[in-house]
Amino acid sequence: MINNELKLNTKVFDKDVEQVPIRKGFGEGLLQAGIDNPQVVGLCADLTESTQMHLFKDKFPNRFVEIGVAEQNLAAVASGMAAAGKIPFITSYAMFSPGRNWEQIRTTICYNNRPVKIAGSHAGVSVGPDGGTHQAVEDMAIMRVIPRMIVISPCDAVEAKKATMEAAKTGTPVYIRLAREKTPIMTTVETPFQIGKAQTFWESSKPKVGIIATGALVHKALLAAQALKEEKIDVEVLNLATIKPLDEEAVIKLAKKTKRIVTVEEHQVHGGMGSAVAECLAKDFPVPMRFIGVQDEFGQSGTPGELIEHYGMGEKSIIKAVKELL
Amino acid sequence: MSRLREDEKQELEMRANDIRISIIDMLLQAGSGHTAGPLGMADIFTVLYFHTLKHDPKNSSWPERDRVVLSNGHICPVLYATMAHAGYFALEELKTLRKFGSRLQGHPHRDFLPALETSSGPLASGLAQATGMALADKIDVKDGDRQIYCLLSDGELESGAIWEAAMLAGKNRLRNLTAVIDRNNIQIDGYTEDIMPLESLSDKWRAWNWHVIEVDGHNMEEISDAFDEAKAVYEHPTVIIAHTIPGRGVKEFERDYRWHGKPPNKEEAEMALNELRTLGGKIISEHE
Numbered sequence: 001m002i003n004n005e006l007k008l009n010t011k012v013f014d015k016d017v018e019q020v021p022i023r024k025g026f027g028e029g030l031l032q033a034g035i036d037n038p039q040v041v042g043l044c045a046d047l048t049e050s051t052q053m054h055l056f057k058d059k060f061p062n063r064f065v066e067i068g069v070a071e072q073n074l075a076a077v078a079s080g081m082a083a084a085g086k087i088p089f090i091t092s093y094a095m096f097s098p099g100r101n102w103e104q105i106r107t108t109i110c111y112n113n114r115p116v117k118i119a120g121s122h123a124g125v126s127v128g129p130d131g132g133t134h135q136a137v138e139d140m141a142i143m144r145v146i147p148r149m150i151v152i153s154p155c156d157a158v159e160a161k162k163a164t165m166e167a168a169k170t171g172t173p174v175y176i177r178l179a180r181e182k183t184p185i186m187t188t189v190e191t192p193f194q195i196g197k198a199q200t201f202w203e204s205s206k207p208k209v210g211i212i213a214t215g216a217l218v219h220k221a222l223l224a225a226q227a228l229k230e231e232k233i234d235v236e237v238l239n240l241a242t243i244k245p246l247d248e249e250a251v252i253k254l255a256k257k258t259k260r261i262v263t264v265e266e267h268q269v270h271g272g273m274g275s276a277v278a279e280c281l282a283k284d285f286p287v288p289m290r291f292i293g294v295q296d297e298f299g300q301s302g303t304p305g306e307l308i309e310h311y312g313m314g315e316k317s318i319i320k321a322v323k324e325l326l
Numbered sequence: 327m328s329r330l331r332e333d334e335k336q337e338l339e340m341r342a343n344d345i346r347i348s349i350i351d352m353l354l355q356a357g358s359g360h361t362a363g364p365l366g367m368a369d370i371f372t373v374l375y376f377h378t379l380k381h382d383p384k385n386s387s388w389p390e391r392d393r394v395v396l397s398n399g400h401i402c403p404v405l406y407a408t409m410a411h412a413g414y415f416a417l418e419e420l421k422t423l424r425k426f427g428s429r430l431q432g433h434p435h436r437d438f439l440p441a442l443e444t445s446s447g448p449l450a451s452g453l454a455q456a457t458g459m460a461l462a463d464k465i466d467v468k469d470g471d472r473q474i475y476c477l478l479s480d481g482e483l484e485s486g487a488i489w490e491a492a493m494l495a496g497k498n499r500l501r502n503l504t505a506v507i508d509r510n511n512i513q514i515d516g517y518t519e520d521i522m523p524l525e526s527l528s529d530k531w532r533a534w535n536w537h538v539i540e541v542d543g544h545n546m547e548e549i550s551d552a553f554d555e556a557k558a559v560y561e562h563p564t565v566i567i568a569h570t571i572p573g574r575g576v577k578e579f580e581r582d583y584r585w586h587g588k589p590p591n592k593e594e595a596e597m598a599l600n601e602l603r604t605l606g607g608k609i610i611s612e613h614e
Contacts, residue, residue, distance in 0.1 A: 041462075041465065062465060063465060065461060065494075065498075067490075067494060068490075068493070068494070070490035070493070070494070072451075072454070072486075072487045072490060073454045073457075073487065073490035073491050073494060075454075076451045076454030076455050076458065076487070076491070077454045077455070077457050077458035077461065077491065077494065078458060079444075079454075079455050079458060080395075080444075080454065080455035080456060080457060080458020080459040080460075080461070080462070081458040081459070081461060081462045082458075083393075083443060083444060083455065083458070083459055083462075084393075084458070084459045084462030084463060085462065086462050086465075088458075103448055104451055104454075104487070107445065107446075107447070107448050107451060108444070108445075108451050108454070108455055111435065111437075111445050112436060112444055112445050113436075113437065
């Protein structure tokens, strides 16, 4: 059942659950971070409204820099601003930042240890009709491999707002993964959030399988958990919002409790959240696993719903993976 | 800001010669590294650190300092040698270049040497970082208080990342940004105009709204005047295209692209040091 302690959205299973794009939460969080700290600046590569940075730009036009279609410059200019004491947030589509400017992020931001916050919007296949060129499903892998980088993948707009405000305070490089489409609101303003802490959204007294999910697919995992309960199969669902540093304690605890793990992410199964979980478990408590995600393919055009189903990341695929492990 | 006096000019020339000697010494000890670029840029580094720059070697994090961004990190022997001669750290430490545990990494890393404004090595990211620093000062309305200097190679101008930064700096009229291009016409694979022609270089920068100055990169007065002029230009960032001779100071190394990325061996270093210590045979060396 849903974990009441976390004060989650009571309508999470309703057909008419409120849906908001995760990127909108980022825009609101950045605005608040800008109000809270005058050193926060915003830089964008010609996608200001699309990435929801316009909220910040409208309020603080003097602290906003339009970089143009130049993502390498976006990252390195931000590094220079951070060297001069600013807390820069940079935004584009995840495909272009961190997709195109990986080396600048590694050298000028992380190697230099500059507190630049990279918000990659339009991650995952749920970008939809734009097609595979614009669907970043490799971003978490290329970000989590760089030393010093914190990687956050919020599950909804409310969590994204909190994650953005927290990111402003870390003093380190941070990557925040955002999605384009409206997705169900699972958390509330009262739900606690801490970078590096996983949260049990769905709990059971004797779960047989642990589902670890990240991003908007956490909602699919909850739907799967509810459907499985009706079949008398108890599972537990962990919302893993921070991919790095990994909440190893929570991951190992769940593996010990369930002896079986399914990971769920809108990302390549290679190198993403599932891989991070597997690296952790292989070292301390190996258990059989299934990996829900994109299986070494590129995306394509379609509606978000069609694509999530096509690439095997929907509720039915999660249920199937859980049953495979039993 | 005024023209260099004759005695100042001579002092800077002696400094530059000492820095070249240190560069040869360090490279010999290290057994690897780049020779041509550091020797070619010694005069510009000397004017910058011993005449132009607002800095405090004993307090490298002084908040009001000018900032120096070395974009082409591979010429760091000249940066390290100049910083040591300026008093940032002991000359003795130069011998540790490229050795395990050294603060003087093969390419600059500010984790190891915090007095550096930035780490560098992968080419073509320095100008963007310097642009970011200049923008931050502009946002804080402090762009009249300090100058940001970015030192670039000509080879790295082949990267589009440079022109992304040049466009942004020109658009934002960053008067507090001064770029210096080491126009030595060589890169690893050969001569720049054979690898990828860069001319007409000055026209390219003017097209992005930069103020362009061309100097003889070994003439102390011209270098010093150009830095002064850059500070005086109010409406634009300035680029100083410094025409330099790679390997300058050692006849056998000069203008030969094969000296881009290798250090001298013992015999070559002895020959080079002798040439530098006698100022090309003008004075009799005590070391012979």
